[in-house]
Amino acid sequence: xxxxxxxGHSIDKERYRVEALRLRQALLDIQYDLKQKPDFPVLILxxxxxxxxxxxxxxxxxxxxxxRLIDTVAFGSRNDEARARPWMWRYWNQLPQKGRIGxxxxxxYSDALFDHxxxxxxxxxxxxxxxxxxxxxxxxxxxxxLIIKFWFHLSRDKQKKRLKELEKDPAxxxxxxxxxxxxxxxxxxxxxxxxxxxxxTNSSVSPWIVVDGEDANYRNLTVAxxxxxxxKSRLAQAxxxxxxxxxxxxxxxxxNKLILDSLKLDQPMSREHYRxxxxxxxxxxxxxxxxxxxxxxxxxxxxxxxxxAGKGGSIRRITQALDARTYRVIPVAAxxxxxxxxxxxxxxxxxxxxxxxxxVFDRSWxxxxxxxxVEGFARENDWMRAYYEINDFEHQLHENGAIVVKFWLAISNxxxxxxxxxxxxxxxxxxxxxxxxxxxxxxxxxxxxxVSDMVxxxxxxxxxxxxxxxxxxxxARIKILTTLCEAIEARLGV
Amino acid sequence: xxxxxxxGHSIDKERYRVEALRLRQALLDIQYDLKQKPDFPVLILxxxxxxxxxxxxxxxxxxxxxxRLIDTVAFGSRNDEARARPWMWRYWNQLPQKGRIGxxxxxxYSDALFDHxxxxxxxxxxxxxxxxxxxxxxxxxxxxxLIIKFWFHLSRDKQKKRLKELEKDPAxxxxxxxxxxxxxxxxxxxxxxxxxxxxxTNSSVSPWIVVDGEDANYRNLTVAxxxxxxxKSRLAQAxxxxxxxxxxxxxxxxxNKLILDSLKLDQPMSREHYRxxxxxxxxxxxxxxxxxxxxxxxxxxxxxxxxxAGKGGSIRRITQALDARTYRVIPVAAxxxxxxxxxxxxxxxxxxxxxxxxxVFDRSWxxxxxxxxVEGFARENDWMRAYYEINDFEHQLHENGAIVVKFWLAISNxxxxxxxxxxxxxxxxxxxxxxxxxxxxxxxxxxxxxVSDMVxxxxxxxxxxxxxxxxxxxxARIKILTTLCEAIEARLGV
Numbered sequence: 001x002x003x004x005x006x007x008g009h010s011i012d013k014e015r016y017r018v019e020a021l022r023l024r025q026a027l028l029d030i031q032y033d034l035k036q037k038p039d040f041p042v043l044i045l046x047x048x049x050x051x052x053x054x055x056x057x058x059x060x061x062x063x064x065x066x067x068r069l070i071d072t073v074a075f076g077s078r079n080d081e082a083r084a085r086p087w088m089w090r091y092w093n094q095l096p097q098k099g100r101i102g103x104x105x106x107x108x109y110s111d112a113l114f115d116h117x118x119x120x121x122x123x124x125x126x127x128x129x130x131x132x133x134x135x136x137x138x139x140x141x142x143x144x145x146l147i148i149k150f151w152f153h154l155s156r157d158k159q160k161k162r163l164k165e166l167e168k169d170p171a172x173x174x175x176x177x178x179x180x181x182x183x184x185x186x187x188x189x190x191x192x193x194x195x196x197x198x199x200x201t202n203s204s205v206s207p208w209i210v211v212d213g214e215d216a217n218y219r220n221l222t223v224a225x226x227x228x229x230x231x232k233s234r235l236a237q238a239x240x241x242x243x244x245x246x247x248x249x250x251x252x253x254x255x256n257k258l259i260l261d262s263l264k265l266d267q268p269m270s271r272e273h274y275r276x277x278x279x280x281x282x283x284x285x286x287x288x289x290x291x292x293x294x295x296x297x298x299x300x301x302x303x304x305x306x307x308x309a310g311k312g313g314s315i316r317r318i319t320q321a322l323d324a325r326t327y328r329v330i331p332v333a334a335x336x337x338x339x340x341x342x343x344x345x346x347x348x349x350x351x352x353x354x355x356x357x358x359x360v361f362d363r364s365w366x367x368x369x370x371x372x373x374v375e376g377f378a379r380e381n382d383w384m385r386a387y388y389e390i391n392d393f394e395h396q397l398h399e400n401g402a403i404v405v406k407f408w409l410a411i412s413n414x415x416x417x418x419x420x421x422x423x424x425x426x427x428x429x430x431x432x433x434x435x436x437x438x439x440x441x442x443x444x445x446x447x448x449x450x451v452s453d454m455v456x457x458x459x460x461x462x463x464x465x466x467x468x469x470x471x472x473x474x475x476a477r478i479k480i481l482t483t484l485c486e487a488i489e490a491r492l493g494v
Numbered sequence: 495x496x497x498x499x500x501x502g503h504s505i506d507k508e509r510y511r512v513e514a515l516r517l518r519q520a521l522l523d524i525q526y527d528l529k530q531k532p533d534f535p536v537l538i539l540x541x542x543x544x545x546x547x548x549x550x551x552x553x554x555x556x557x558x559x560x561x562r563l564i565d566t567v568a569f570g571s572r573n574d575e576a577r578a579r580p581w582m583w584r585y586w587n588q589l590p591q592k593g594r595i596g597x598x599x600x601x602x603y604s605d606a607l608f609d610h611x612x613x614x615x616x617x618x619x620x621x622x623x624x625x626x627x628x629x630x631x632x633x634x635x636x637x638x639x640l641i642i643k644f645w646f647h648l649s650r651d652k653q654k655k656r657l658k659e660l661e662k663d664p665a666x667x668x669x670x671x672x673x674x675x676x677x678x679x680x681x682x683x684x685x686x687x688x689x690x691x692x693x694x695t696n697s698s699v700s701p702w703i704v705v706d707g708e709d710a711n712y713r714n715l716t717v718a719x720x721x722x723x724x725x726k727s728r729l730a731q732a733x734x735x736x737x738x739x740x741x742x743x744x745x746x747x748x749x750n751k752l753i754l755d756s757l758k759l760d761q762p763m764s765r766e767h768y769r770x771x772x773x774x775x776x777x778x779x780x781x782x783x784x785x786x787x788x789x790x791x792x793x794x795x796x797x798x799x800x801x802x803a804g805k806g807g808s809i810r811r812i813t814q815a816l817d818a819r820t821y822r823v824i825p826v827a828a829x830x831x832x833x834x835x836x837x838x839x840x841x842x843x844x845x846x847x848x849x850x851x852x853x854v855f856d857r858s859w860x861x862x863x864x865x866x867x868v869e870g871f872a873r874e875n876d877w878m879r880a881y882y883e884i885n886d887f888e889h890q891l892h893e894n895g896a897i898v899v900k901f902w903l904a905i906s907n908x909x910x911x912x913x914x915x916x917x918x919x920x921x922x923x924x925x926x927x928x929x930x931x932x933x934x935x936x937x938x939x940x941x942x943x944x945v946s947d948m949v950x951x952x953x954x955x956x957x958x959x960x961x962x963x964x965x966x967x968x969x970a971r972i973k974i975l976t977t978l979c980e981a982i983e984a985r986l987g988v
């Protein structure tokens with residue numbers, strides 16, 4: 001895999017001068033084309049051996065292109081904020097917007113490779129991280145991103161020679177660190193595991209480009225030429241259709257009996273009984289979130305349900321029991337312009353709480369398979385793949401210590417009508433009812449099917465859905481608080 | 495994930511009669527449409543709990559559809575032939591042709607699930623097998639296959655009830671085996687690991703269909719309706735374009751210096767020296783393949799090279815040293831009609847040797863990225879993904895014990911011309927030179943680039959390419975035999 005990068009490439013000075021001039025102009029032009037038509041982001045990953053010109057390449061791209069349209073990020077070891085979250089979190093956070101270029105020095109590939117080289121991970125865990133990477137890049141590709149991955153290469157002998165040269169020259173000696181020499185001692189391991197990683201992530205839409213790092217002229221022109229051609233060929237294409245073939249249609253059960261139909265929506269609970277229970281449960285919840293063990297975990301609550309099913313009231317009964325410094329309520333509406341310029345899950349990844357933190361989502365990522373499906377805002381292939389992406393997201397949270405609890409608040413068609421009418425009559429609640437709410441009622445059956453598919457495809461033993469019979473608000477709130485306390489207790493081993 | 499399959503579905507007798515009649519006719523119609531337009535194969539996988547109607551479903555599909563167009567395969571435990579090869583081999587072997595339906599009772603999913611349930615594999619190995627499955631199904635999908643995956647479900651209580659019922663009735667008691675009861679004891683494990691497996695393989699193009707297995711009427715109509723709609727919607731689509739977005743262009747190195755250029759094609763070796771070395775190497779090779787340790791391995795040899803580079807002569811020098819019962823020489827030409835109706839790697843998987851066996855490929859799967867690329871027989875996206883698929887294939891062979899040795903025989907343009915002319919002049923060699931050979935010479939530069947990309951993308955430390963300087967046939971043959979003996983010795987630890 002590295003053979004061609006060891007045969008000795010070079011470009012003479014005269015040719016370099018001519019080609020460099022031409023490519024710089026071409027790169028700027030194409031960068032503005034991309035800005036004019038911001039359909040996709042470009043992600044450039046810089047990897048390879050120390051001394052093979054990675055840093056110089058970062059500089060080059062920023063010099064030859066317009067740096068205002070480039071987000072340059074150097075990833076080092078993870079800080080506290082990143083360590084408190086799933087390992088992919090910091091890469092999600094730094095994704096470039098459509099129309100822009102993200103230039104990553106080090107990336108998830110460095111985490112996977114060096115954890116293995118240093119013996120932190122065994123071979124199986126290394127492969128699992130590679131699998132995480134593949135799913136991540138596949139998601140990005142399906143979302144339209146252009147991913148260009150460079151591996152700057154040097155043979156063992158040439159790396160040694162290069163490090164010595166740099167060290168000898170007073171002007172560059174500061175650039176050779178102890179880490180560089182430690183990595184040199186590990187050359188064979190880096191090469192071997194690097195090859196394994198490159199092989200398994202060499203997909204046809206984002207292949208690795210291995211570059212001989214010895215001759216700067218050759219390296220610079222290769223990088224510029226590769227970036228230019230990749231962006232140019234992508235700009236000439238239609239937008240990706242997400243998957244080669246359409247997903248097969250999702251069918252309603254042949255007897256039209258859905259999981260929601262199995263609920264008895266009217267459940268008894270008196271106001272007096274509710275008051276007593278509520279006090280006890282709020283105390284229990286407060287206690288649990290102040291338990292020292294809770295600091296190793298985090299809490300992600302998802303509230304979805306029919307319009308007027310009582311999500312807001314339920315959320316308030318929870319937050320009343322919490323320390324205001326520990327939680328955030330995140331109301332989810334249509335995505336903003338900034339959010340639309342990113343993969344659809346990006347705005348939720350951003351809000352993943354760190355350890356000890358609590359995030360309460362009032363509506364959530366499930367909008368993708370509910371309103372966006374029913375209203376046709378997302379194409380079928382896009383919401384179909386969302387089930388997979390959602391499961392992937394939630395399980396990454398779960399494995400990182402998040403207690404993910406998801407509630408669907410269900411009320412009957414008649415109960416909803418009564419509540420809508422009551423809201424229209426009560427002055428201070430009138431803002432809560434809009435024309436859209438009435439329009440949604442017309443699509444009751446389409447939502448019923450979408451909710452059922454959602455539960456079938458995203459309720460798992462580790463991150464289950466709790467369906468809440470909510471015609472009686474008291475019953476609903478008590479069921480929610482009880483479920484929540486039990487979920488925390490189970491995870492904390494209380 | 496299984497909730498909706500536990501709420502109790504059923505279809506009454508009257509409705510069943512009407513719907514069944516309609517669906518049977520529709521299924522037959524669509525099956526003939528598929529046969530008329532054999533653009534893709536259909537793969538139906540039957541999984542789930544014992545007693546949930548898996549066997550009945552196999553019968554149903556064969557009764558309601560035309561069984562002559564269905565390949566029904568029940569996979570049990572692996573026989574000797576399968577155990578001597580990579581675990582995916584037997585599934586490759588049974589793939590249905592385009593236009594036909596493959597009905598698999600048990601599949602790679604059963605291997606992965608039950609190896610884990612029985613504790614043969616740990617969690618990491620389980621996930622690695624799931625990763626193997628994902629790559630396999632992705633390859634099939636990109637090739638156009640429609641994959642329909644059923645999981646027939648029963649709750650724990652209902653499974654117990656169902657097994658007891660079957661056991662009580664003398665007409666069905668034979669159907670309940672000890673394995674069924676042993677699996678029942680493992681219900682919780684099967685459910686838990688099954689859910690994990692379903693979640694990770696629930697891709698949008700081949701989602702799992704979970705079916706409540708209790709009521710036969712409901713189950714039958716659900717299966718028939720699902721199969722009908724999936725085939726119908728796929729028939730209405732254009733052929734898959736392999737990947738959503740086009741692969742970025744592969745560029746020649748900016749200095750146009752390719753790995754082939756680093757070879758010194760003229761290497762000295764006298765006929766006398768050759769004779770002596772040849773005898774010694776053939777003896778060494780014979781000895782190695784008769785070593786008892788060799789029975790744990792197999793040998794896969796790949797010969798590629800310029801036309802007239804001496805592949806045939808080199809192969810004969812190897813086979814002269816082998817026991818004729820242990821090896822097969824497989825000459826690879828354009829695929830036959832049967833082979834074109836399968837994924838492109840299928841004809842090579844079929845020929846994977848078992849332990850102790852030797853397969854010598856005279857040309858190989860690399861035609862995909864050589865002649866098919868250069869001549870435009872394969873679309874760019876298809877040959878681009880072939881690098882990944884080839885690496886995957888060869889590493890599966892390697893991990894299963896195959897010693898894979900690949901030779902590229904390189905001669906110069908002038909040497910080829912001289913050999914072509916000599917062949918035309920020598921009567922008995924004239925059949926070896928065709929118009930196509932002359933045409934290929936015109937594409938010398940395109941092949942030069944294709945060979946270089948091939949080496950860059952498929953030469954790995956475990957399965958490297960050996961480039962052979964072949965202007966001197968003696969030198970080439972000796973280098974090949976030496977490399978081969980050393981590769982076997984390294985693997986056997988001789």
